[in-house]
Amino acid sequence: MRLDQLLKHFSYESVQGSHDLIITDICYHSGKVKRGSLFVCIKGQYTDGHDYIMDAVKAGAFAVVVDESCMVNVRWECFIYTEHGKVRVHELVRNYGMAVIGVKDTRQALAQISAAFYDYPAKKLKIIGITGTKGKTTTAFLTAGILKEAGYKTGMVGTIWTYNGKDVKKAGHTTPESSDLQRELAQMVSNGCVCCVMEVSSQGIKMQRVEGIFFDIGVFLNIEPDHIGPGEHASFAEYLYCKSRLLRQCQAGIVNRDDRNTEKILFGHTCDIETFSVLGENGVDAPGQKADIVAERITFSMKEGRLYSHFFTDGKEEFLLQMPGIFNVSNALAAILVARHFKIAQDVVKDALQRQTVPGRCENVRISDKFVFLVDYAHNEMSLRNLLGTLRGFDPGRLVVIFGCGGNRSKLRRGRMGETAGRLADFTILTSDNPRWEDPELILDDIESGIKGTSGAYIRIADRRAAVAYAFDHAREGDIIVLAGKGHEDYQEIGGVRYPMEDKELVKKAAEGRGR
Structure with a gap:
């Protein structure tokens, strides 16, 4: 050109x-x-x-x-x-x-x-943008799964990978830089995609990576203090403002009525709004009012080493997810509302939701009939609290969590995550996540400062492989063990170098090494 x-x-x-x-x-x-x-x-x-x-x-x-x-x-x-x-x-x-x-x-x-330069590819696709402190990836997979099941060729942009209708590429950022993003959207158009489901991070909005893209549907899931610190957001107010901008950049907005900051997110919105809720008329946003879709009679079950969520909508429609937790039910409601915009048959939606799994999101690694081992991406206090609270509802013999915190990121989350683990888990193994340029032991000190104020038992094992091995050596029948923080990631970053490491493989190798 x-x-x-x-x-x-x-x-x-x-x-x-x-x-x-x-x-x-x-x-x-x-x-x-x-x-x-x-x-x-x-x-x-x-x-x-x-x-x-x-x-x-x-x-x-x-x-x-x-x-x-x-x-x-x-x-x-x-x-x-x-x-x-x-x-x-x-x-x-x-x-x-x-x-x-x-x-x-x-x-x-x-x-x-x-x-x-790429001839405005976003205008040639139906684009669904999803933002929130947690749940973006799960909601994106559920939404894309429904669209694909209904016959819509759908591209994806997100934390785990980018799919352009033909090839899958590992993601560098949740929301790529604008030139990379426009290139991928153009490739989706070239490959025959008609839809794109995109995770929209607050950093992606702040750094103008989605500048000039008008979303057909914008989804807001939730927000809590996170990503605040050097290189991220200066304050929670800035973080919230960046999230809210998605609803000024879309035609239809789908919003979680249960989040306590929903009214702030909606301030200045320019789109038509629909809401979803798992709290019904007890929602924190507008008590006494009912959302456009509400999950009712929510139950959880464990069968053949897998954890399931069951819920009803509209008083009669039953749904089943291969993912535990109220928060995953909430994510599913958002995906169901997106499907309604495409007039997708309810049976298609049900089948797609029941089959969908998400890499590194409450992913069950089947290595024993005696206990459950999960890999999850929970890497902030909100995600860890919701995850452990949900798993506690399955009445495990013990709830064991293995986690760390990333280096060169907000230090505020470390003590909070330690406190949350100490309150909700029976036993915690503190280990390394991606220490990046920080000393792993100093990161563990920050986490330990929070867990010390609780009655929760814990141990420090900085080496992640050794931490997983320790969990196996001390596993008991009926335990639910969750390895949190890295989920789908296939590396560990230390001193600016990314070394190959995948949590799911750590679990499998530990099991093989001990004859499980």
């Missing part, structure tokens, strides 16, 4: 250099630049794209988009100032034949440029 055609589709402050360059790709990472690329300089938590302009130029970039605030005129020359010095704009134009485009917001420009 010619640069002058792209320039028509976004706001810019200045352009220096030729307008008739042929742009072959959009990049925000200098390592992926090739001849003909347009390189957009965006600022991340640790790096700034402006520092890599010359790397992009040497790799063959034809044009660069920079923050106007980094461009300074000194006498008759214009410079781009970076952490590593300054770049002469006229040298880029004269010596390399480049175009230099100044904008007020490079992230917004990246989203707008990418949408135009």
